[in-house]
Structures are given as structure tokens and as C-alpha cells.
Amino acid sequence: GIKVGMLHGGREIRGDYKTTNKKLNIVIGTPGRLIQHINNKAIRVGDVKYIVYDESDEMFDNGFIKECAYLKARASKDAQIVLSSATINEKVESFINKEIVDYEFLKIGNLVPEKIVQEKANCKIKDKNDFLAKFLKNRFFRRVMIFCNTKIRCEEITEFLEEKKFKAKYINSDLSQDERNNLLNLFKSGNLSILVTTDVAARGLQIPKVDMVINYDVPRVPEYYIHRIGRTGRKDAKGYSLTLVCPEDEGRFNDLEFDFELDVKDIS
Known part of the structure; x- marks a missing residue:
């Protein structure tokens, strides 16, 4: 089956080692904690196929643009980048134009569901x-x-x-x-x-x-x-x-x- 791990701040980094020592298919984490583990060589991202920035507008509003750009730079150039959000703001557009350039915009459903x-x-x-x-x-x-x-x-x-x-x-x-x-x-x-x-x-x-x-x-x-x-x-x-x-x-x-x-x- 698919093996998933979670890495985030708010706890001692030592508590993550049980997760980073596993062979995982998907890692879900906050930018800062992921970068810590990458720099400590606890996780490798050279062969990562997908990077998903969920709630990207909120992430960028909270000052994580540089961290997100760093994660992209460390991953394979062939990695597919996905940004998801209910709304798109100027910071998201700036990141897309600077870091991705060649992209497709998909709009799924109405902004506010009719239900x-x-x-x-x-x-x-x-x-x-x-x-x-x-x-x-x-x-x-x-x-x-x-x-x-x-x-x-x-x-x-x-x-x-x-x-x-x-x-x-x-x-x-x-x-x-x-x-x-x-x-x-x-x-x-x-x-x-x-x-x-x-x-x-x-x-x-x-x-x-x-x-x-x-x-x-x-x-x-x-x-x-x-x-x-x-x-x-x-x-x-x-x-x-x-x-x-x-x-x-x-x-x-x-x-x-x-x-x-x-x-x-x-x-x-």
C-alpha cells in the first residue's frame, strides 16, 4: 500500500526520526520542518515526482514564499508542481510566473457551491x-x-x-x-x-x-x-x-x- 508520513513544527525534531527513517511514498509537512530534514539529509527529494502547495495563498501570506521556492529548487527539475487554493492572490500569481512559468490553470466548480x-x-x-x-x-x-x-x-x-x-x-x-x-x-x-x-x-x-x-x-x-x-x-x-x-x-x-x-x- 501507499505509505504516508507527516512532518511539522511544534514538537522536537527528534520525534520525526521514526517517520524519516521509513521508506515513504508521500510526505505531508510544513515548509520549515521539511527544509530542516532536507538540510540534515534525513530525507532526499532529488527523485520527488510531485510537489503540492496546498492552500498556497495562505502559505505565501504567512511568509513561506522563499521556503516554497527552496523546496522546488532542491527537487528534481522534472517534478510536477501543483498549487491549490479556493482563491488566487497576487503572491500566488507572482510565485507562478517566477518559479513555474509554463503552467496550466484549472478551475474546478463554482467559487461558492450552489448547495x-x-x-x-x-x-x-x-x-x-x-x-x-x-x-x-x-x-x-x-x-x-x-x-x-x-x-x-x-x-x-x-x-x-x-x-x-x-x-x-x-x-x-x-x-x-x-x-x-x-x-x-x-x-x-x-x-x-x-x-x-x-x-x-x-x-x-x-x-x-x-x-x-x-x-x-x-x-x-x-x-x-x-x-x-x-x-x-x-x-x-x-x-x-x-x-x-x-x-x-x-x-x-x-x-x-x-x-x-x-x-x-x-x-x-
Whole structure:
């Protein structure tokens, strides 16, 4: 069968040796940790046939362009390079034009699948919590993800929902990877019904059967709207998204609707 290994930071590099000592067909890893092992001669990439940069726009936004270029340079010139992302930004285009040159662009499916119902509600900032609690009480759901723009707001909303007897917890970048994984496992298992988060969970996570995504805040980066609501309606399931739009964000959300040609119903 196919042998797969995983290499990433956040743990001692010695813990990777059980993985690097195996003969693997596929290695999944973060750029920095992969480069460490390449430079330490723990893994060889001269005969690698494929390099896949998943969520490439996020990777480049986080400053990994040089690392990704280095990985490509160390691999065989015949290696096929694949970049995947729901959205393409200037950094991705720059990397493609500089490092790949000869490429094909494939667009698969719609930016927002038709099976995701998109709605918005206009309300003042001070009314958001009460609107949210009432909305959740009147809708049937098993798993809901609520996205906020700040860590503090995540904590405040979670505390409010817990006071209202909802099973809610938050994850953000302040939590360790183990703490995040534990909460995600509770959410996946159904022991936790509401996950409040920043954009740390907007992409890359495979969480099945998320009934609904709620944007408590309009995302500051337009592309993150696509990534956020993409947590619901996965595979063949139907999805639902709601965005709470306060007067200060109305213009920004209208621009987002126009730019991405969104079909959003106003339920205010």
C-alpha cells in the first residue's frame, strides 16, 4: 500500500526520526520542518515526482514564499508542481510566473457551491449577541462554526453562549496545537455543538457535517468569506451560512457581494 508520513513544527525534531527513517511514498509537512530534514539529509527529494502547495495563498501570506521556492529548487527539475487554493492572490500569481512559468490553470466548480444557502442580517453591534442567541434557538443544528475577527471577541461570544446554555467553546492562535486538536475532536464527535473561532480555522480543516457557518464579523480580507463558508456544504451535504452585518460593515459586505457575484438573501 501507499505509505504516508507527516512532518511539522511544534514538537522536537527528534520525534520525526521514526517517520524519516521509513521508506515513504508521500510526505505531508510544513515548509520549515521539511527544509530542516532536507538540510540534515534525513530525507532526499532529488527523485520527488510531485510537489503540492496546498492552500498556497495562505502559505505565501504567512511568509513561506522563499521556503516554497527552496523546496522546488532542491527537487528534481522534472517534478510536477501543483498549487491549490479556493482563491488566487497576487503572491500566488507572482510565485507562478517566477518559479513555474509554463503552467496550466484549472478551475474546478463554482467559487461558492450552489448547495450553500447564503443569508445576511443587518443589525447593530450592540444587538448582535441577542440576535445570535435567538437565531440559534430557532434553528435546528448539530454543528455550527461562528467566525470572529478577533481573539477577544471569540472569548466574549463563547462566554455569552455558555451563559445561554449552549455547548460552545472557542479556538484561536493562543491555544496550543494539542488544545486545538482536543476541541476539534470534541466538535467532530458531536460532544460540542458550537465552535467559535478566528480565521485560524477558516481553511485546511476537514470537519464533516458542519450544518451552519455564522460570520459574527464581516471578514477583513474578502477572500476569507469564501474560506469561512466553505466549512459547510462539504462533499454532497447541503450547507447554510449567515453573516451579521452592522452599519459600519455594510459597504464592505456589499463590495464583497459584488466582487464575488454572491447570491445572498437578506433576512433582516
